[in-house]
Amino acid sequence: MRALHVRTMHKDDADAILEIDKKITGTKRKGFWLSRVAYGIARDPGASLVAEIDEKVVGFILCDLRGGGFAPTENGWIEILGIDPDYQRRGIGKLLCEEALKHFKEKGVGRVRVSFSWASSDVAALLKSLDFHRAECITLEKDLI
Numbered sequence: 001m002r003a004l005h006v007r008t009m010h011k012d013d014a015d016a017i018l019e020i021d022k023k024i025t026g027t028k029r030k031g032f033w034l035s036r037v038a039y040g041i042a043r044d045p046g047a048s049l050v051a052e053i054d055e056k057v058v059g060f061i062l063c064d065l066r067g068g069g070f071a072p073t074e075n076g077w078i079e080i081l082g083i084d085p086d087y088q089r090r091g092i093g094k095l096l097c098e099e100a101l102k103h104f105k106e107k108g109v110g111r112v113r114v115s116f117s118w119a120s121s122d123v124a125a126l127l128k129s130l131d132f133h134r135a136e137c138i139t140l141e142k143d144l145i
């Protein structure tokens with residue numbers, strides 16, 4: 001594999017992220033990504049990262065810090081991550097997670113959380129390989145339609 005480079009995410013990366021998201025989900029969600037990237041970067045600059053090969057963005061991890069509400073302390077959160085399907089299973093997702101965890105640890109954050117669907121078995125397998133475990137919290141949902 002050619003040289004892999006991890007760097008901080010910038011607002012200008014939104015289009016490349018949008019393309020990866022489209023390759024994974026088959027859906028183009030431009031407004032969603034523009035606001036998500038801008039929000040994540042504003043909340044915790046340096047927590048969100050992209051992986052590049054030959055200056056092409058091939059993966060990303062969007063993170064931020066969240067606190068208040070029901071949570072007594074501020075936790076790091078992995079909001080979403082995605083690797084271009086052409087570049088999966090080469091250790092890029094794991095590397096992005098490890099770098100994001102390092103960032104939070106250096107900031108003194110004691111815990112990192114992530115919420116995702118059980119249908120995402122690839123995400124579950126990746127996080128298990130990084131020793132994530134079930135949190136003492138619960139997500140409920142109610143159908144409105």
Ligand SMILES: CC(C)(COP(=O)(O)OP(=O)(O)OC[C@H]1O[C@@H](n2cnc3c(N)ncnc32)[C@H](O)[C@@H]1OP(=O)(O)O)[C@@H](O)C(=O)NCCC(=O)NCCS
Pocket residue numbers: 020021024025080081082083084087088089090091092093094095120121122123125126127129
């Ligand atoms: C989950 C995801 C991030 C993994 O990234 P990746 O770069 O392919 O994963 P890695 O190569 O770093 O894998 C590290 C470990 O995680 C586990 N793993 C990753 N993908 C897996 C899969 N599809 N099945 C089983 N285990 C998996 C393995 O233990 C793997 O180690 P190994 O390759 O030595 O067995 C990637 O598959 C992805 O982007 N999936 C789509 C996620 C999504 O829906 N995002 C929202 C839309 S953008």
